[in-house]
Amino acid sequence: MLEDKNPSKTSLGDLGEFALIDHLTQSFSLQNPSSVLGPGDDAAVLYHGKDPTLISTDLLVEGVHFDLTYMPLKHLGYKAVMVNLSDLYAMNAHPQQITVSLAVSNRFTLEAIDELYQGIALACKNYKIDLIGGDTTSSITGLILSISVLGSAPKKKLVHRKGAQENDLLVVSGDLGAAYAGLQVLEREKAVFKVNPNSQPDLTNYAYSIERQLKPEARKDVIDLLDELQIIPTSMIDISDGLSSEILHLSKASKVGFHLFEEKIPIDPEVNLICEEFKLNSATAALNGGEDYELLFTVKQKDYEKIKSHPFLTVVGHACEANAGCQLITGLGHQIELTAQGWQSFSKEDLS
Amino acid sequence: MLEDKNPSKTSLGDLGEFALIDHLTQSFSLQNPSSVLGPGDDAAVLYHGKDPTLISTDLLVEGVHFDLTYMPLKHLGYKAVMVNLSDLYAMNAHPQQITVSLAVSNRFTLEAIDELYQGIALACKNYKIDLIGGDTTSSITGLILSISVLGSAPKKKLVHRKGAQENDLLVVSGDLGAAYAGLQVLEREKAVFKVNPNSQPDLTNYAYSIERQLKPEARKDVIDLLDELQIIPTSMIDISDGLSSEILHLSKASKVGFHLFEEKIPIDPEVNLICEEFKLNSATAALNGGEDYELLFTVKQKDYEKIKSHPFLTVVGHACEANAGCQLITGLGHQIELTAQGWQSFSKEDLS
Numbered sequence: 001m002l003e004d005k006n007p008s009k010t011s012l013g014d015l016g017e018f019a020l021i022d023h024l025t026q027s028f029s030l031q032n033p034s035s036v037l038g039p040g041d042d043a044a045v046l047y048h049g050k051d052p053t054l055i056s057t058d059l060l061v062e063g064v065h066f067d068l069t070y071m072p073l074k075h076l077g078y079k080a081v082m083v084n085l086s087d088l089y090a091m092n093a094h095p096q097q098i099t100v101s102l103a104v105s106n107r108f109t110l111e112a113i114d115e116l117y118q119g120i121a122l123a124c125k126n127y128k129i130d131l132i133g134g135d136t137t138s139s140i141t142g143l144i145l146s147i148s149v150l151g152s153a154p155k156k157k158l159v160h161r162k163g164a165q166e167n168d169l170l171v172v173s174g175d176l177g178a179a180y181a182g183l184q185v186l187e188r189e190k191a192v193f194k195v196n197p198n199s200q201p202d203l204t205n206y207a208y209s210i211e212r213q214l215k216p217e218a219r220k221d222v223i224d225l226l227d228e229l230q231i232i233p234t235s236m237i238d239i240s241d242g243l244s245s246e247i248l249h250l251s252k253a254s255k256v257g258f259h260l261f262e263e264k265i266p267i268d269p270e271v272n273l274i275c276e277e278f279k280l281n282s283a284t285a286a287l288n289g290g291e292d293y294e295l296l297f298t299v300k301q302k303d304y305e306k307i308k309s310h311p312f313l314t315v316v317g318h319a320c321e322a323n324a325g326c327q328l329i330t331g332l333g334h335q336i337e338l339t340a341q342g343w344q345s346f347s348k349e350d351l352s
Numbered sequence: 353m354l355e356d357k358n359p360s361k362t363s364l365g366d367l368g369e370f371a372l373i374d375h376l377t378q379s380f381s382l383q384n385p386s387s388v389l390g391p392g393d394d395a396a397v398l399y400h401g402k403d404p405t406l407i408s409t410d411l412l413v414e415g416v417h418f419d420l421t422y423m424p425l426k427h428l429g430y431k432a433v434m435v436n437l438s439d440l441y442a443m444n445a446h447p448q449q450i451t452v453s454l455a456v457s458n459r460f461t462l463e464a465i466d467e468l469y470q471g472i473a474l475a476c477k478n479y480k481i482d483l484i485g486g487d488t489t490s491s492i493t494g495l496i497l498s499i500s501v502l503g504s505a506p507k508k509k510l511v512h513r514k515g516a517q518e519n520d521l522l523v524v525s526g527d528l529g530a531a532y533a534g535l536q537v538l539e540r541e542k543a544v545f546k547v548n549p550n551s552q553p554d555l556t557n558y559a560y561s562i563e564r565q566l567k568p569e570a571r572k573d574v575i576d577l578l579d580e581l582q583i584i585p586t587s588m589i590d591i592s593d594g595l596s597s598e599i600l601h602l603s604k605a606s607k608v609g610f611h612l613f614e615e616k617i618p619i620d621p622e623v624n625l626i627c628e629e630f631k632l633n634s635a636t637a638a639l640n641g642g643e644d645y646e647l648l649f650t651v652k653q654k655d656y657e658k659i660k661s662h663p664f665l666t667v668v669g670h671a672c673e674a675n676a677g678c679q680l681i682t683g684l685g686h687q688i689e690l691t692a693q694g695w696q697s698f699s700k701e702d703l704s
Contacts, residue, residue: 010462023462028473028483032448034504035482044484046449048504049401057485057500059453063492096384097398101411101498110362110375121380130387131380132396133409140415144491146453146498148409152386152400 041161041253042090042237043149052158054095054151056087062142069193070186073112075214076145077119083240084149085127085218086293090238091160092223093153097132098124101146103139116145127220157232159297161253164235168298170258170317171233171307173222175266176243177282180289181274182206182213208270216293222312223295229306233297243316244287244338246296247326254298257324260317260338263331287328287338393513393605394442394589395501404510406503408439414494421545422538425464427566428497429471435592436501437479437570438645442590443512444575445505449484450476453498455491468497479572509584511649513605516587520650522610522669523585523659525574527618528595529634532641533626534558534565540630560622568645574664575647581658585649595668596639596690598648599678606650609676612669612690615683639680639690 034047043056060066060080068076081098088095100120104113124131129149185206192199203210219238226233235254237246243265247258265286275282286292298319299307307313317329326338386399395408412418412432420428433450440447452472456465476483481501537558544551555562571590578585587606589598595617599610617638627634638644650671651659659665669681678690 011458023466025483025486028476030482030484031476031480032482034448035484044449044451046484046502047401048403048405048502049399051400053400053405053502055407055449055451055485055500055502057451057453057487057498059455059487059489059496059498061455061489061491061496064455064490096386097396097407099396099407099409099500101409103411103413103416103496106363114375124380124383128383130382130384131377132382132387132398133407135409135411137411137413138416139413139496141493144411144413144455144496146409146411148407148451148500150398150400150405150407 042087043093045091045158051152051155052093054088054091054093054153055148056084057146057148058083058087060145060147062144067190068143069190071214073115074119074122077116077121078123078215079119080145080147081120081123081127081129081149082216082218082293084147085123085129085220086238086240088149088151089218089220089223090236090295091153092157092226092233092236093151094223095127095129095149095151097130097150099133099148100131101135101137103137103144105139105141105143108143127218157227159233159236161235161237161249162255163233164250164254164256164298164319166256166319166321167301168234168256168319169301169304169315170247170260170296170298170319172239172243172266172294172296172314172316173219174292174294174312175268175271176239176292176294177267177271177275177285177289178209178212179216179291179293180213180285181271181278181282182209182211183289183291184278184280185210185274186213206270206274208268209274213291216291218293219295225310225313229303231299231303231306233299236295236297239292239294239296240290242286242288242290243296244328245290247338250296250298251322251326254319255322256319257322258317258326258338259320259324259329260327261329264314264316266314266316394439395445397443397510403504403507404445406440406443406445406505407500408436409498409500410435410439412497412499414496419542420495421542423566425467426471426474429468429473430475430567431471432497432499433472433475433479433481433501434568434570434645436499437475437481437572438590438592440501440503441570441572441575442588442647443505444509444578444585444588445503446575447479447481447501447503449482449502451485451500452483453487453489455489455496457491457493457495460495479570509579511585511588513587513589513601514607515585516602516606516608516650516671518608518671518673519653520586520608520671521653521656521667522599522612522648522650522671524591524595524618524646524648524666524668525571526644526646526664527620527623528591528644528646529619529623529627529637529641530561530564531568531643531645532565532637533623533630533634534561534563535641535643536630536632537562537626538565558622558626560620561626565643568643570645571647577662577665581655583651583655583658585651588647588649591644591646591648592642594638594640594642595648596680597642599690602648602650603674603678606671607674608671609674610669610678610690611672611676611681612679613681616666616668618666618668
């Protein structure tokens with residue numbers, strides 16, 4: 001029944017994560033008046049009181065989402081919390097509670113799990129989050145971590161993926177591609193270590209990117225800044241899968257197209273150097289690398305004055321009519337359509 | 353770092369689930385005014401409005417919590433939801449939303465996952481629950497399912513594990529041990545099937561117990577009945593790990609002891625027959641079997657008149673002073689202390 005040997009059956013790999021979620025959830029409709037927003041945004045929204053409660057959840061599987069060869073358990077705990085907090089910040093909301101469920105094989109000692117929880121505790125301390133529950137069980141192989149985050153926002157301030165309108169400015173926080181660049185370095189060091197376990201790599205030149213990969217920070221500061229600047233974005237999402245994929249999500253939900261200017265994409269100089277070393281296009285790292293946990297949002301043109309000089313906000317493009325699709329405008333003025341799989345299938349020449 | 357080869361390190365198996373959760377969460381304190389109750393009850397409690405919001409979460413791992421040899425995926429989906437709803441009913445609250453996170457290996461087809469979701473959808477329909485979010489990802493081996501449930505209760509009606517007082521009556525819903533008895537039958541048929549894949553077992557005589565194992569129902573009806581009878585239990589828990597373990601939880605949280613009368617434990621005649629067939633003590637099945645998802649609660653003596661004649665409520669004992677501990681009173685009047693590991697280490701003679 002379960003084995004994928006029947007050619008008339010559909011393999012999950014053919015479908016992809018987003019299509020699978022759409023497929024599985026399409027037949028469910030919301031029945032309770034307290035359920036306001038179901039699957040399809042960064043977090044679900046419910047009303048058990050006057051203001052909305054938000055919940056988001058992530059499942060992290062060893063060997064799929066993390067590699068303990070180079071990911072210290074303390075960092076894993078920290079990052080797992082950040083990934084979840086980021087989903088709530090992406091709705092302009094404030095996370096307050098998490099639940100942590102853990103399945104571990106007996107390969108792990110209590111001391112190892114303690115390290116993981118030290119990272120979770122540090123994240124909770126830094127972001128003022130309460131650990132309120134969870135589940136702990138054994139697994140057959142490896143470590144599985146499921147975290148849910150709860151929070152709230154004043155109803156008026158809640159921001160969704162939908163809401164962007166034509167001519168709105170497309171803004172990104174911080175810089176992109178560093179987490180992906182850091183991953184390349186770590187993967188290379190892992191390969192070197194396998195050949196020579198005594199190698200002592202000097203990673204000083206890669207410190208920023210490695211930190212972005214191993215210990216990212218969720219952008220609470222950006223949410224606080226927007227509040228201070230009295231800006232409520234018209235739409236917002238966090239960058240977990242790469243800029244390209246997230247722009248397409250905003251486009252689909254808001255029913256607008258986007259123009260994204262390649263030369264505006266903020267990339268740290270270290271990332272450019274790493275990409276040169278690895279013979280990668282750094283825009284590719286930004287567009288398809290993912291795991292940056294920066295915020296991508298749209299604002300009204302009238303808000304441009306408020307954000308234009310801010311060091312960690314960059315206008316990278318604007319919304320346009322839906323029929324125009326989502327276009328990357330290269331330095332030479334070529335237009336390349338962003339696709340759900342990213343645009344790595346296009347030749348590099350187009351992007352130089 | 354991770355391998356459990358160092359004798360000075362602590363193996364997780366030595367510690368046990370409850371001690372592990374206590375250990376991991378003891379250093380966390382609640383910081384947000386909206387966080388009211390953290391780990392240690394059936395669900396956590398938070399206030400994002402006037403009345404409390406509750407959340408509970410469970411992680412189910414193939415090969416640890418379920419065996420797909422005899423557990424159809426549709427039933428698994430249904431049961432996984434029930435397990436979570438039961439945690440909220442155990443606090444006299446009404447579940448309203450769930451999130452479902454899924455990690456699947458490519459051994460599963462889309463059609464297989466659809467079956468799982470059909471079970472989840474049926475559970476949502478029967479209990480008026482909204483699926484509001486989740487995460488879907490790949491796993492290295494097998495199926496992992498993480499479900500969180502959210503709900504609410506009027507503040508006055510919320511019931512915790514703590515609250516039982518001396519002389520309160522100990523009440524259980526339905527009957528116990530059937531899920532465990534059903535599991536014995538299924539495990540036997542699995543062994544037979546391995547030897548003779550063409551065997552066609554007649555399971556008619558075991559139908560009730562097998563259904564209790566494969567497709568349990570959470571006791572929403574009991575919560576509704578208590579409401580109708582205008583009874584608010586003084587403490588409550590659901591029976592997931594066995595009557596013995598749950599009594600100990602109530603005892604620890606409420607700081608009282610309990611007398612449990614063996615002869616009062618409600619056991620279905622079919623369970624008695626199966627236990628005879630498998631040479632098991634049926635009280636053992638009730639005390640240590642688990643997975644019954646019945647409710648165990650305490651009420652004031654004055655409420656006895658309201659419940660005494662109800663077909664699915666049974667008074668099985670009463671609370672006593674904490675120093676007396678938790679005692680099983682056998683038919684012959686012997687007292688046997690209930691322990692966290694249950695009492696299977698005691699000789700059967702004491703219990704006949």
